[in-house]
Amino acid sequence: MKKYRHIFFDLDHTLWDFEKNSAETLADLYRQYELTSFNLFSESIFIEKFNHVNNHLWALYHRGKINKNEIRETRFKKIFLELGLTESQIPADFAEVYLLSCPQKTNIIPFAKEVLDYLLPKYELHIITNGFNDVQDTKLTSAKIKKYFKEVITSESIGYKKPQREIFEYALDVSNATVNTSLMIGDNLHTDIMGARGVNMDQVFFNPNDLSHQQKVTYEINCLSELPNIL
Known part of the structure; x- marks a missing residue:
C-alpha cells in the first residue's frame, strides 16, 4: 500500500x-420570518426548493459560469419567486441572515x-x-x-x-x-x-x-x- x-x-x-446545517438554518428562518403566513409552501417544500436551486447554482459556479456574488445575490430571490412570492414580498435581508447563521451550525x-x-x-x-x-x-x-x-x-x-x-x-x-x-x-x-x-x-x-x-x-x-x- x-x-x-x-x-x-x-x-x-x-x-x-451542509445538508443538515442548512436545513436547520432554513427551518429557523422559516419560523423567524413567519413564511407560513403566505400560505404558499410548507417548511419542507421550502428546504427542498432551496436544495434544488442551490445545487444548480453551485454546479454553475464550479464550471465557471457564475461568480460568488451571483450565488449570494440571486439564490433566495429565485427560490422565493419560484415558490410564488412577488419581489416586494421577499424579505430584504433573508440572504444575508442565512449567510451569517448557517456557517455557525455545528453538525x-x-x-x-x-x-x-x-x-x-x-x-x-x-x-x-x-x-x-x-x-x-x-x-x-x-x-x-x-x-x-x-x-x-x-x-x-x-x-x-x-x-x-x-x-x-x-x-x-x-x-x-x-x-x-x-x-x-x-x-x-x-x-x-x-x-x-x-x-x-x-x-x-x-x-x-x-x-x-x-x-x-x-x-x-x-x-x-x-x-x-x-x-
Missing part, C-alpha cells in the same frame, strides 16, 4: 454536514471527528475547498475542527477552483507535499475526484448515498469510518 504523508479533504458534504458528518483524531498523529491534514474564505473559516471554527488542518486552501484565496489543476498544484506547493505521497478525499466526482486525478493524485470518493457512477477512482467509501482501512 502506498505511503501517504498529506491528506487533503474537501469540507462541505465531506466533513461539515459534522458522522465519524468525522473520530477519523480526524485518528489521522492527525500520522499525517499532515489540509483542506481544499471551493467555498468562500469567510464562510469556510466560520464553519471550521464553529464545528471545532479547525485545529486539525495545517493548510486551508480556498478557491477564493488563489483565484482557481476545483477541478482546475492550479488549485491542486498550489495546495501541494504550499503544503510542501508531493503528489505521490498525497491523497484527496471528497464527495464530488467532478471537483474532487476528477480534479485530483488531473494532477495524478490518488483520491477517495466519499459516496454516502452509494451513487452509481462510471468514474475511475483510487478508493471509494460510504462512511468516513472506513478511512482507517485505507490508511
